[in-house]
Amino acid sequence: MNYITIDKEKCKACYLCINECPKKLLQVSKDTNKLGDHVVEFNDPDNKCLGCAMCATRCPDMAITGVYKG
Numbered sequence: 001m002n003y004i005t006i007d008k009e010k011c012k013a014c015y016l017c018i019n020e021c022p023k024k025l026l027q028v029s030k031d032t033n034k035l036g037d038h039v040v041e042f043n044d045p046d047n048k049c050l051g052c053a054m055c056a057t058r059c060p061d062m063a064i065t066g067v068y069k070g
């Protein structure tokens, strides 16, 4: 199962990653970080993540801290 990890304190809520994901697995969260930004969250109930790292590459703040394939 492939998955990513997000550091919500690094996320600036620019949402660039949402459009980048070919499987549309990133969404705006109800959760906020310390700055009050609605961060993104990974939502992959059907295990569609490719582990392609396109989301992590697109993020200007290096908030997607891990891409795991397995």
Ligand code: SF4
Pocket (backbone or CB within 6 Å): 006, 010, 011, 012, 013, 014, 015, 016, 017, 018, 039, 040, 058, 059, 060, 061, 062, 063, 064
């Ligand atoms: S691209 Fe990075 S900073 Fe922007 S919303 Fe996604 S994880 Fe957050």
Ligand code: SF4
Pocket (backbone or CB within 6 Å): 004, 020, 021, 022, 023, 024, 025, 026, 048, 049, 050, 051, 052, 053, 054, 055, 056, 067
């Ligand atoms: S690794 Fe690829 S498929 Fe998985 S969330 Fe990031 S962009 Fe989407």
